[in-house]
Amino acid sequence: MPKGVQRRFVKRFLHNRVSGRKLPFFGSVEATRRCNSRCSFCPIGNERQEFKKGEMTTEEFKKVFDQFADFDLIVTSFLGGEPTLRKDFAELGHYAREKGLITQAVTNGLTLADHTDEYTRAIDNLVVSLDTLDPQKYKEIRGVDKFDDVVEGIEAAVNVSKKNKCVVVLNTVICSANMSEIPDIVKYAKRIGAGGIMVDFATFHDYWTTMTDEHSTYDPKKMDWRRDSKGVQKLVRQLMAMKKEYPILTSRSYLKTFLTGDFDYTCHPYLFCCVNRLGEIAIPCWDSKITKFYSLLDGKSLREIWRMPEVVASRKAVKDCKSCYMHCIVEPSKVVGEPFHNLGDLMEWIGVMRKNGKAIMG
Numbered sequence: 094m095p096k097g098v099q100r101r102f103v104k105r106f107l108h109n110r111v112s113g114r115k116l117p118f119f120g121s122v123e124a125t126r127r128c129n130s131r132c133s134f135c136p137i138g139n140e141r142q143e144f145k146k147g148e149m150t151t152e153e154f155k156k157v158f159d160q161f162a163d164f165d166l167i168v169t170s171f172l173g174g175e176p177t178l179r180k181d182f183a184e185l186g187h188y189a190r191e192k193g194l195i196t197q198a199v200t201n202g203l204t205l206a207d208h209t210d211e212y213t214r215a216i217d218n219l220v221v222s223l224d225t226l227d228p229q230k231y232k233e234i235r236g237v238d239k240f241d242d243v244v245e246g247i248e249a250a251v252n253v254s255k256k257n258k259c260v261v262v263l264n265t266v267i268c269s270a271n272m273s274e275i276p277d278i279v280k281y282a283k284r285i286g287a288g289g290i291m292v293d294f295a296t297f298h299d300y301w302t303t304m305t306d307e308h309s310t311y312d313p314k315k316m317d318w319r320r321d322s323k324g325v326q327k328l329v330r331q332l333m334a335m336k337k338e339y340p341i342l343t344s345r346s347y348l349k350t351f352l353t354g355d356f357d358y359t360c361h362p363y364l365f366c367c368v369n370r371l372g373e374i375a376i377p378c379w380d381s382k383i384t385k386f387y388s389l390l391d392g393k394s395l396r397e398i399w400r401m402p403e404v405v406a407s408r409k410a411v412k413d414c415k416s417c418y419m420h421c422i423v424e425p426s427k428v429v430g431e432p433f434h435n436l437g438d439l440m441e442w443i444g445v446m447r448k449n450g451k452a453i454m455g
């Protein structure tokens with residue numbers, strides 16, 4: 094883990110709370126829209142070719158990390174599609190690290206068994222998706238018959254993680270097909286010695302069905318966990334109880350909302366710099382009706398873009414927006430954006446950061 098991260102985190106945190114300047118913590122880059130899975134809860138693996146066109150070159154990608162580092166971001170995530178499909182994935186991971194960023198990558202794990210050493214050396218926090226322990230169900234959910242390869246990759250990565258100073262975390266997306274299995278997957282994460290497990294409920298947007306191609310396996314009607322509210326409540330209770338003994342990284346404040354059904358949260362989209370595969374930052378966020386894209390590659394710096402009056406106004410315009418409930422935005426909004434309401438979660442985050450920091454720094 095790059096040095097000085099905790100100090101920068103605290104500094105930015107205090108700065109945001111005191112000056113109210115709304116500075117971002119996290120950068121994420123859509124490394125590619127290509128994907129080698131066809132998950133039945135995700136439109137990206139199923140979308141038409143026209144949405145996948147174009148990708149930054151290695152040098153352009155590095156320029157984005159230069160901008161993140163110059164703007165003092167703490168973490169950068171490689172998102173997709175499947176980020177490991179880029180041939181320069183590991184090279185970019187090393188580059189971002191050298192720039193002082195904590196590197197995180199979310200992968201479906203399909204290429205992990207063949208590149209275990211390479212990926213765990215390049216990435217601080219390797220997040221690997223695993224939604225079931227049943228090979229047949231894996232095929233049903235993920236659209237590919239690759240359960241054994243993924244498990245082999247995960248266990249190999251965990252085995253070398255300490256040596257390579259990487260924390261390997263499992264990521265489990267909850268949908269109607271795997272709800273009963275989630276506690277077993279949590280136990281599996283502990284049994285193999287993973288650095289933790291994140292569990293989050295699949296999200297569905299109506300417009301996503303308009304993006305898919307003729308071979309699509311995207312099936313929100315079948316995969317939607319909202320059909321079983323009793324099952325959801327039972328599972329959430331179980332997960333909250335298991336947090337004491339198992340390394341569940343998902344916050345109580347996020348989980349609790351699925352128990353109470355109170356999804357009325359305050360979104361803090363300024364916490365993120367979300368950059369697409371063409372090197373454009375989405376302002377104020379990926380999914381808003383007023384989203385506009387600004388290129389980080391044609392001269393204007395991220396710092397300058399962030400302060401442009403129309404960008405500031407755009408962030409203000411979504412102050413009360415509640416149109417999505419994606420785990421990756423809800424959780425940081427609650428924990429970092431509303432720290433005094435969710436102090437327990439914040440302390441837990443700091444604990445995980447310190448523990449992972451130690452594991453990575455050695």
Ligand code: SF4
Pocket residue numbers: 128129130131132135136137138139173174175201
């Ligand atoms: S969830 Fe990830 S692995 Fe699955 S189709 Fe979407 S981008 Fe690909």
Ligand code: SF4
Pocket residue numbers: 360361362377378379380381382411414415416417418422
């Ligand atoms: S809730 Fe609104 S502002 Fe927040 S990420 Fe979703 S669309 Fe954007």
